[in-house]
Amino acid sequence: MEKLPNQGTLWTWTVQRFMPKSPYNSGETQESFTPYGVGYVELPGGVRVEGRLTENDPKKLSIGMEMEVVFEPYRKDEDGTDVIGFSFRPVE
Amino acid sequence: MDVAIVGIGMHPFGRTPERSGLEQGAYAAREALKDAGVEWKDMEFAYGGSHSAGSADALVNELGLTGLPFTNVANGCATGGSSLMSAVQMIKSGAADIGMVAGFDKHARGAFNADPKGLGLGMWYGEMGMMMTTQFFAMKIQKYMHDYGITSTALARVSEKAFINGSLNPNAWRQTPIELEEIQNSLMVNDPLTKFMFCSPSEGGVALVVCRADHAERYCSRPVYISSGVLRSRRYGSFEVFAPSQALEHIDGPTVDASKAAFEQAGIGPEDVDVAQLQDTESGAEIMHMAENGFCEHGEQEQMLAEGATRINGRLPVNTDGGCLANGEPIGASGLRQIHENVVQLRGIAGSRQVPGEPKVGYTHVYGAPGISAVTILQR
Structure with a gap:
């Protein structure tokens, strides 16, 4: 088992502008859906990992920019427990 | 033995609410048979596929219960190509002289949701x-x-x-x-x-009659070879x-x-x-x-x-x-x-x-x- 680096560069990206059908399960409704970025981040010496991006403004996304992984609550389980997901955010 | 396409048939693509996917497939199959001047009972085998519109081999209910071997093919976007290649192998091996390849589908609106x-x-x-x-x-x-x-x-x-x-x-x-x-x-x-810039999931059907190349001119004045x-x-x-x-x-x-x-x-x-x-x-x-x-x-x-x-x-x-x-x-x-x-x-x-x-x-x-x-x- 080898630990992947936390930071890498954005290899490619898009913005998901419509709400996917099931199995998409974010707790959102058609009304509350917020478009989200998706991209592959190249982790040096490791692999490219696909993940959601915290940024959804295409003007603020560009190939080659520095990104870091973040772990945040994605949705709540039926019993109210946070389900944690990973995503990538631009390095400030 | 080379293989020829001697009959083609198609049900228009798009949305046809009054016809099931299977019926669109059967429509295409009848057109292909007509095009080759043959009948369903002449088919020695069939390969076919449908992703969301039932089993392709249910076409026998529409076209006739002749007892032919009908193999369902499920290979995603390559379903049609895989069906055709199976038919080609069938003929090349000498196991059959003529058969059908068919594909049809009918999807719900909106992007595919894969499992x-x-x-x-x-x-x-x-x-x-x-x-x-x-x-x-x-x-x-x-x-x-x-x-x-x-x-x-x-x-x-x-x-x-x-x-x-x-x-x-x-x-x-x-x-x-x-x-x-x-x-x-x-x-x-x-x-x-x-x-x-995107296509949408839709509906339609296509069928081909394929045969040994040396028999092609019996069925078709302008055969196309694979x-x-x-x-x-x-x-x-x-x-x-x-x-x-x-x-x-x-x-x-x-x-x-x-x-x-x-x-x-x-x-x-x-x-x-x-x-x-x-x-x-x-x-x-x-x-x-x-x-x-x-x-x-x-x-x-x-x-x-x-x-x-x-x-x-x-x-x-x-x-x-x-x-x-x-x-x-x-x-x-x-x-x-x-x-x-x-x-x-x-x-x-x-x-x-x-x-x-x-x-x-x-x-x-x-x-x-x-x-x-x-x-x-x-x-x-």
């Missing part, structure tokens, strides 16, 4: 909204535009051409041309691809749809592999192809597939599209029937639609969308999850 478990992936991948074919093609073309200088105008030109070709095809779903600006300015769906048919799956290192991660090293994808093998099998090269049907589930896909199939260098597409090189009167007509963009994608029928169009073009019966100069070689290509590609080369 992660069905592809051996964790549910989280779908739950977090990453299991979308639309995203893959958007991200692949985004990277490609960055690397090879393809512009969004080129993306729109592909769609513009598709709808023009669709307007010349009475079987197409979308038969109204759309202005370049309207395509570019339509709703952004997955950056950089707008609404009119020079090659190749199916490939991805190798480690290629960038494919539904990949939660990918290797840093890069290797050619299944399209490149299938294309090279198909040309080798046929003993010809890309320069010999007169008409090509390339998977265009998005306009960006057609652009990338032009190069991956060997028809140009990476980046050359920008100039080719500006010059109209891939229009019906261009030097390499691509997706002459409007492709997936104008016909939608009924998974079970889509690959066979490409073959149907090439037979129409090689017979010289395409009417207002006929490629000039009596085309002799037709090329088809599909690509699908989880990283597969099928290519065929037909010659008259």
Whole structure:
């Protein structure tokens, strides 16, 4: 088992502008859906990992920019427990 | 023993609420039989596929309970190609002289929702909204535009051409041309691809009658021969749809592999192809597939599209029937639609969308999850 680096560069990206059908399960409704970025981040010496991006403004996304992984609550389980997901955010 | 296509039939693509997918398949099958001047009872075997419209072999209920061996094929976007290759092997082996290949489908509206478990992936991948074919093609073309200088105008030109070709095809779903600006300015769906740069899941049916080449003239005055048919799956290192991660090293994808093998099998090269049907589930896909199939260098597409090189009167007509963009994608029928169009073009019966100069070689290509590609080369 080898630990992947936390930071890498954005290899490619898009913005998901419509709400996917099931199995998409974010707790959102058609009304509350917020478009989200998706991209592959190249982790040096490791692999490219696909993940959601915290940024959804295409003007603020560009190939080659520095990104870091973040772990945040994605949705709540039926019993109210946070389900944690990973995503990538631009390095400030 | 070579194999010939001697009968073709199609149910128009699009939305036909009054007919089930199976009925559309049966319609196409009857048309193909009529075209070859044969009857269903003459078929010694059949291969067929449908993704969302039931079992293809239920066609026997519509066409007749003759006892023939009917094998269902399920291979995603390569279902049609895989069915045809199975039929080719059946005839080449000497096990049968004549048979049918059929595909039909009927999908619900909206983008496909793939099941992660069905592809051996964790549910989280779908739950977090990453299991979308639309995203893959958007991200692949985004990277490609960055690397090879393809512009969004080129993306729109592909769609513009598709709808023009669709307007010349009475079987197409979308038969109204759309202005370049309207395509570019339509709703952004997955950056950089707008609404009119995507195909939609649709409905339709296609069937072919195939036989031993030395019997072809009994059934058809203008038979078309199958020079090659190749199916490939991805190798480690290629960038494919539904990949939660990918290797840093890069290797050619299944399209490149299938294309090279198909040309080798046929003993010809890309320069010999007169008409090509390339998977265009998005306009960006057609652009990338032009190069991956060997028809140009990476980046050359920008100039080719500006010059109209891939229009019906261009030097390499691509997706002459409007492709997936104008016909939608009924998974079970889509690959066979490409073959149907090439037979129409090689017979010289395409009417207002006929490629000039009596085309002799037709090329088809599909690509699908989880990283597969099928290519065929037909010659008259």
